[in-house]
Amino acid sequence: MESALKDKYSIVGIGETDYTRGSGRSTRALAIEAIRNAVTDAGLKMQDIDGMLSYHGGDSVNSSTLAYDMGAQLNFYMDCSGGGSSTEALIGLAIGAIEAGMCETVAIFRSMNGYSQVRIGGTGSRASTPVSGPGLMTRPYGLASAVQSFAFSFTRHMMEYGVTSEDLARVKVAHSNHASNNPKALMKQRVTVDDVVNSRWIVRPCAHLLDCCLETDNATCIIVTSAERAKDLKQQPVYIRAVQGRGTKPGGDFHYQHGPISRVAGHYVGPRIFDLADLSHDDIDVTGCYDAFTYTVVLQFEAYGFCEEGEGKDYIKSGIVNLGDKRPNNTSGGHLCEAYTHGMNMVIENTRQLRGMVDDYCPDWQNGNHTYDYSEGGCRQVRNVNTTMNMGWASPATGSALILRR
Template identity: 55%
Template sequence: MGTTAASRHAETDGATASALRGRYALVGLGETAYTRGSGLSTRAMAGQAIRNAVSDAGLRLSDIDGMLSHSMADSTVSQFVAADLGIRLNFHLDSIGGGASVEALVGVAIGVIEAGMCETVAVYRSMNGYSGVRIGAPGKTRIMSGAELHTRGQGLSSPAQSFAPAFMRHMHVYGTTPQQVAMVKVIHSEHAARNPKALYPKQVTVDQVLESRIIAEPIHLLECCVETDSATCIIVTSRERAMDCRHVPVFVQSVVGRVSKPRSDIYFLSGDITTTAGRLAADRLWRNAGIGPEHVDVTAAYDAFTFTSLLLLEDYGFCSKGEGGAYVSDGTMRLGGQRPNNTGGGLLCEGYSNGMNLVIENVRQLRHDADDGCPVGASGRRMHTYDHGPAGMCRQVRDARVAANLGWGTIATGSAMVLARD
């Protein structure tokens, strides 16, 4: 039986992606503090984060010749930031987007380097998400257009309001309980308690989560991500250049970017509202990586809300649809569990950077260099104890080799990435 044109294209695309597996690496990480009131412009913070990432990689600013950023009309474009740093760019791109952006931009960086357009790319996100533009906060009266005619006009003006119907539907169909979902916050708070950078390092209980006020039923206040001011940056380059950088390289095995459901503007008009775009992206992600979710040691499932992590873990195949409540509450995601999730505390506790900090945390895990409370040895590296008990301060996952980042733009749009060390 002959093959169709579509199947031939799929085979070719898969072979191309497999050929790129492990050929590009994340070599530098940069952050500013996660604060509530930075006192700095997004332009100044972006420069700080990029400098920190370049230093972390053991590179010079002059080694950077590509720059990518994303924003929600709340940041500074790369041309200005590059000029401040004395960097001349061979390629730059500033995109509009939120939580589904970082993995997608890593894919763009790989593409432009592969095309010979530049050599080493800085990907950054700078935002005053608390003291400046607050996502979903009430704003000035303005004319509504596009999808807002069907959302803001009906009272769905914030992410919590927009996603709440899908969360309620999941509870109705699958019997998912508030107590199960609250465990996402509980576990991430346990991880944040071991993170000196976390804005909210205090551990919480299920009762405390469920006793906090309702924001948009069934979402409680403590189930919402924190609002922070910060800038974050990662450096992407080829395998060959990565081998000369300061740290153990972390290689990109697979990436999918901004995969969308048929209706990405009004998600509840297209199919099961409890199913995210991750269900459509999963086959491509794992095929291109050459592995499955069972091979992953640590995950970073976007936790804008407790429920977003649950839905993503289901749709990317870490558990079956409807079993997310058990997965997030049975200890699997804890440090010391089978597959820890958001080991730095995530967006619920560490800080909110549209997911950049989740990628940074997974890279540190694969370097075996999580910045926790463990002592630093004479070599300058942390001597991890792997004590993940109640009194332990270690958040390093023992022998972590493969990590997955599961991004979230909306229920209808998502990105993801698989990372590994050699």
């Protein structure tokens, strides 16, 4: 099932706003800044963008509005309803649109005031919206946030495999160590296992406060075009080796009626992405694993086959996910420590890793010179990165994956 499109398309531009809590700006203004930064990064002009894709949960701005601000004439655009795992999927849709001849260069953006306006959890403006659809089965009973709804899958997993709060805390510790070398990160301080397990409970037995991601105001952008065109642009091309998703478990939202409730979508997405890329796990140098909560990381490493079922806690404990070890994960700090972006920042980070241009505290990182000193306030560039993988999560039932190479 090797893909005929592997390495035919590239990520050529990446951009983001500051990650804040209280931007004081509209999602329209944030989106334009992120797109402009990505266009500048690629060495393009706004008018070179003729395709746009975005995803939202009723909390963002439309592509057609931004086209006016950009002075662009779009040959293709689509604003999709979606959250986690949409980043990888929309990169695949961008490839499809270009392959079909509908456009040449696609800007994918996500813009959200996820702290100051529409919060993902059960508080803020979203909590006051009328209850309808599937929400009729959950919200009247107090089930209003992602950390609650996902917890059923992982609570079962904890029971079956003896996972403890301390095991989960090690995910946060690793990501906080990486974020301490990231000037952009919202949470730069390193934490300990004790810090995590002593933070207040959010959902027993699987989520303390520090097991949860950061609500964030931000916008992010990724630009995709053909590998042929990428050769003439500003940055070293990052080739899209394979993309898969959004894919689901059998049964979709009612997946718990089909197979183990603790099995997540990566179990089905994983074999396909490796087949499409014609690669194995040993070929992956850096991972970006969707860390809405520490437990989503454990579940996905198992589901995608980086370790056996029940061994995710041991995979983390081994230190393999740390900077300086075999396969670092979420080197920017991810959603737990850098910012919550619905997955965009982890694809942006892996693109920087492949370029050798991670924006850390190294004095000359802009020229690709790094110290590889991973102590606090130092470097986060991984040596000799050739291939990265992103694992996107929407829910236990839905996921996506992306493999990039230099």
